[in-house]
Amino acid sequence: MIAERIRQARLAADLTQEQLADKVGMTKQVISKYENGKSQPNASVIMKLAHALNQEPGYFLRQPQTTVDWLGYRSKATLGVKAREGIQYRAETYVEQYVSLAEKLAMEHLETLPRNQSVQTVDEAEKLALRVRQDWSLGHLPIDDITRLIEIKGGIVFGEQHEPDTRFDGLSGWINGERPVIVLNLSMPTDRRRFSLAHELAHLLMDETSNTHKDVEKFANRFAGAFIVSKEAAHQELGLRRNMLNLNELIILKRKYGLSIAGWIYRARDLDIISAATARRLWQELGELGWRKQEPVELEAEEAPTRLRQMVLRAHAEGIISRTQAENLCPGCLPPIENKHKVLSPREIMRLPFEERQRLLAESVKAAQGEDFELLEAFGEADFVD
Incomplete structure (x- = not known):
């Protein structure tokens, strides 16, 4: 147990064995023995490791109470195995802290997402998104904050911000087989975060066992677009059929619904509001303006998790956790001592x-x-x- 916890904390801190060894005044070989279980660190060493890895000493001695079954990454191939493991371990540590604090506060998640929904076509993905919107009483109105919505519905959202890395979009999984978790890259623009949240929500809901990876991604993308902007809303805003779209028109809709300009073009094409030729002309126009790499309007919504921060403030106010524990759980959450x-x-x-x-x-x-x-x-x- 201690061996795996040391390795997990090291990768979560984005350190090599040699870098950790330098921090604690040891050799790389000693750290390797600890992680392989060939040697056991004494209490003094555990204290040093805890300080170097920004963990409480008890972290290395506790058996994890939560396990996460990860579904898969949305990332570029250049994101290496160690980088992926680091993201996973940071998220798993966050989940462990979140669940532990929720238990201390006697806070249960409100509802469980329906799983293993059969989706074999893009039309079925569209219908699934509509069904979720109806079940959550969203109607066809814009969703102000998808992160807060998922947290209210019982999901845990972890904001990955260790280092800005555009190679990583999102990740999702199930905690102890029953509670959803989504990892969100906070270095991404807000509109991309929103799409990633909806995309990962699709992965959590769909039964992906009978589909190819390519089809799964296609269905998840269709679900995401339909979840952010329903078919009825798209028809209301754009009409049933258009010969051309004005990019300034799409800027207005981006601000209103939180879907990127590119996302609106995809949505219009998916719903056959515009032809393939019109979509190509719009993509060309985006490229000429340089908007395919960076769109001109940033959204005001933050799309970042707040539930853990709220729980930490509540637990500290009630005397359930100390100031030191609060700072470890949520650095910067408490105001400085005057x-x-x-x-x-x-x-x-x-x-x-x-x-x-x-x-x-x-x-x-x-x-x-x-x-x-x-x-x-x-x-x-x-x-x-x-």
């Missing part, structure tokens, strides 16, 4: 007795240990008078 000591001006300091000045100086030196700062010679001995 310094209640009065800040003295230079003139006030000079008026203090010599012994008091020495005491304040000693406290300042102790507080500043480990900090980098320039030596300022603002005062000389002649400036201080006993």
Whole structure:
């Protein structure tokens, strides 16, 4: 157990064995033995590993209470195996912390997503998206925040932000076989995050065993477009049949529905609102404007998970977890502690007795240990008078 936990924490921290060894003052060979189970770290070493890997010492001694069955990646081939493992392990650590805190707060997820839905055609993917919208009482209106919606419905969304990496889009899986989790790349533009969330939702819902990978991706893309913009909404906004679309028109619709300009072109073509020739002309126009690489309008919606942050703030307010535990679970969630000591001006300091000045100086030196700062010679001995 300890061996796998060390390896998991190291990959989650995006460190090689050699880099971890340097951090804890050991050799790569020793770290390798720990991870292979050929040697057991003592308590002192576990403390060092915990500090280096930003984990609590107990993390290495606990048996994981959650397991995730990952369904598959949406990523480029250049995303290596170790990078994928790092993303998975960071997500699994997040899930473990999330579920543990939810249990402490006696918070249960509200509902379970329907699984293993048979989808054999793009039309069936379209119908599945409509059924989910109806079951969730969404009608045909725009969805303001897909992340929040999935969290409300019981899903866990992990925002991957270790390093900006456009090679990775999304990942989804099932926690202990019953609760969905989606990994979202926060370095992506908001419209792409929204599409990835809907795409991964399709993977969670569909029975993919009888379809090829190519068909599965095609069905998931169709579901995503239909989930963000229903067929009825697309017809209402664009009409049943168009000879051409204006890109400025699509900018307005992008802001309204949170679907990219490119996504609207795909959606219009999927629903036969425009012909294949019209779609090609629009793609050419996008390319000439440079909009295929970066579209001109960014969405205001954040599309980032907030549920864990909310739980951490609640647990800390109720005294269920300490400030240190809160910071480990959600760095930066708590406001900084205000310094209640009065800040003295230079003139006030000079008026203090010599012994008091020495005491304040000693406290300042102790507080500043480990900090980098320039030596300022603002005062000389002649400036201080006993």
